[in-house]
Amino acid sequence: MGQNWRYGVVFDAGSSGTRMYIYKWEDPAKVTQHATLEELRRLPAIKLESSEKIRPGVSSFASVPETIGSDHLRFLVELALVKVPHDKVPDTPVYIMATAGMRLLPAGRRQGLLLAMCSYLRDSTSFSLPDCSTNVQVISGETEGLYGWLAVNYLLGLFDYQDDLDNHNGHHTYGFLDMGGASAQIAFVPNATEAEKHAEDLKLIRLRNIDGTISEYKVFTASWLGYGANQARKRYIDKLLDAYDRPVGFDVLDPCMPSGLRTTLNNESLPRTVPNTEFTLVGTGNFSGCLAKTEPLLRKDAPCIDEPCLLNGEHVPLIDFSINRFVGVSEYWHTTHGVFGGKHEAYKPVTYQQRVLDFCSRSWDEVIADLMDRKVKGKVEDAQEACFKASWLINILYEGIGFPRFGVEHDLSFDSNISEINIETGKERSFVAPFQPLNRIGGVEVSWTLGRVILYASGQIPPQRQYISFPVGFGSNVPGAADFELAGSAYDITLSVHKGHGALDSIMDKARANSGSTIIPLILLGAIITILFHERARRLHRIRWLNSIIRLNRFVTSPLRFRLDYSLTNRLFERRTYDYERVMEEGDVDQMDLGNIDSDECSALDMSDSMQARRLSPLTAPRSTLDPLAARLGDNF
Structure with missing residues (x-):
């Protein structure tokens, strides 16, 4: 194929x-x-x-x-x-x-x-x-965050169970955290209260399913330029230099490097220095001091014009950690699973921070010897910056975003007996952690680029007629948003209808398999066969009768209504023709000829605002009882 x-x-x-x-x-x-x-x-x-x-x-x-x-x-x-x-x-x-x-x-x-x-x-x-x-x-960073949110929830299969809102207090998607070298992003669906309060701050994402129905999601996303791991380290070194006033080469004590490590940085590695000057960073191996030095880089005290804010005065709705769960990619994964080991282990705050403390308290000679014993190639450079990145990640997660610590205090007073606990009850048992870094889901590398392709592929699907004016894409969550970005793909309107009697048999078989009754489908199938053998003049009369039966919701199940909609009967019986074969994903429905639609049919195309706020599918979703992250990840940490 x-x-x-x-x-x-x-x-x-x-x-x-x-x-x-x-x-x-x-x-x-x-x-x-x-x-x-x-x-x-x-x-x-x-x-x-x-x-x-x-x-x-x-x-x-x-x-x-x-x-x-x-x-x-x-x-x-x-x-x-x-x-x-x-x-x-x-x-x-x-x-x-x-x-x-x-x-x-x-x-x-x-x-x-x-x-x-x-x-x-x-x-x-x-x-x-x-x-x-x-x-x-x-x-933009916001767009990058939206693409990442789409990718993670798609790979976890959470869009397949959109209607299963009983799990997780009606909250069925994961939030997305990404940290690269220069920026950091967050994207999540706030709880109902926050979503209503900050509705205009959300982004509307619209996707189209294979059956031509649509799904809509309202997501908050924010980005912090300069908060990626590499740019944050440049800002950190710049702050270290504030303690010195000599304009020539000198040693700068760095608590975020193992003791004994000396590394020289030139102008290209720093945000600002005196030209042609080199500085030597000298590690002191003081991780508590490292945490204290990196925390101010969060700029939690920056003016907040639109409350509430998280980092650098950036507005973010309140995060409800009783229902909001997050996955972190890129540096969130590499910084928790690289130099510090645990490649195939789930992230646990206590275990991770203890490993960090042990590593960063050692001398550089010990670190090098350990890397040689483990035959870890190419990790020397990573090891030089590992303590800084760990401190930055810990501060971002717990001081910045505000994730629960589960007994881990900022002064690193560890209790080695602390185990995973339930957020609500405090009992020691397995639970879904509010934050989990990952690299792959189901063996597939997590990348925000998948989100871009999801939109494109979704836009290739012909819509059901009642959704033809709802293009695939995303934009501000306001009516008629001028910034709505289209999927960029095209669909062929002729592909929305199966042709031939064999296809009709297949549709009827699927509808019967999903229906508790076979009487109405058999009646409809018999009527269709009968009409096919009548002359055209009598077909139009029969069509009106058939459509009236299809519209009787209490007699026909949802799957059957969906598969035997107006477009199907119109195609079968040539009631009207179309003047186009391809319709670009532009949403310009006023440029398309829909034929002579009766007024009662037009009323069926109207959609209320409340319908647009949820998944617009007539089918019933299967129930999901497993936690999707645990079920999908397996041993792919």
Whole structure:
């Protein structure tokens, strides 16, 4: 079935490197021919085909943008052309989406790099790239957070159980935390009270399921530029220098490095120094002092214009830790599972902080000897910065965002007998932790790039007629939001209807399998067969009778109503024709001819505001009793 796959290529152009992801999913037109009713009510099944990373980040080419194609992108582009079948390349969208490293550049240099990258892609490939401004761009931190939120909840399967609101006090999604080299993001769904109070601060995300119905989510997202691990360390070193007033080379005591470690930093490693001056950092191995030095970098005391705020005066609705659970990726994973070990272990605050304290209290000679004994290659540089990153992460989580500590105090007075406890009862037992770092879910690497592809693939699905004016995408949670960003994909309206008697039999079989009664389906099937053998003049009369039966909700089950909607009967009996075959995901319904729709049918297309605020699917979801994170992660920590 290789010919039935669709592909998407996304470049994550970060501050420290560029990683390319290739995703694939089955053509929606083919999926509907063999999908079950349960599969039809889900999003497209997207698979990670390949990924590869190169260094450095694209911002390193700011002064020589003309070389970024041949010296940087070429390797990844050639790999993509190998992985994507040749005949699929013209229909495969390609995106280069730059993040915090590019946000830090002056506007002129930033634009020069974007144009150079787009030109290289257009000159060297035939990938689908209709608009440089949308396919090659610097995305905001908020958008990056939304994509990440989509990716995590998609991989956990939580969009498959949108209607199962009994679990977790009606809260069924995970929040998303991401920390790169230059910025940090948060995205989550607030509790009902906070969501209502801060409705205009939320982002509306709209997706389309295989069956043509839509799902809508209202998510809060925020980003802190300069709060990534590398930029935070530069700010930290800058603060250390405030204690010295000599403009020439000298030693600077650093409590965030193991004792005995000496490392020289030049101007490129610092936010501001006297030109041509080098500084030597000398580790003192005082982790408590490290925590105290890094905490002010959170800027919790910054003026808060829009209460409440978290870091640097940035507005964030109150987080209800009784229902809000979070996963952290990128530095949240590497800093908790890299140098400190525990690669396949779940994160536990007490265990982690004890490991950090033990590691950072050792001399640098002991650290090096241990790395050699463990044959851990390439970890020496990571070990030099490990204590700072650990202190930064701990402060972000507990002093910044406010996660419960479960008995761990800021002075690191550990109780080795503390075990996992339930938040509400305090009893020692297994529970769903409010924060868990991860790298993979179900064997798939977690990346915000998947969120971009979820939107694109979802936008390829033809909508049911009543949802045709609800395009896939995201934007501000206000009516008629001017910033609503479309999925960028197109769907074929003719694919929304199965053709042929065999397809109708399949639909009827699925409806019967999901229905408690077979009488009405048999009557309807008999009526359809009868009508097919009557002349056209008599078909129109029969259609009105058939549609009236379909609209009787108390007699026909939801699956049957959905599969035998107006568009199906209209196609079967040629009641009206359409003047188009493809409709772009633009939401411009006024440009489309829907034919001569009766007034009573038009009323059926109206949707209330309350319906838009929840999943608009007529099907019933299966019940989920397992915690999705524990069930999906397995041994992929």
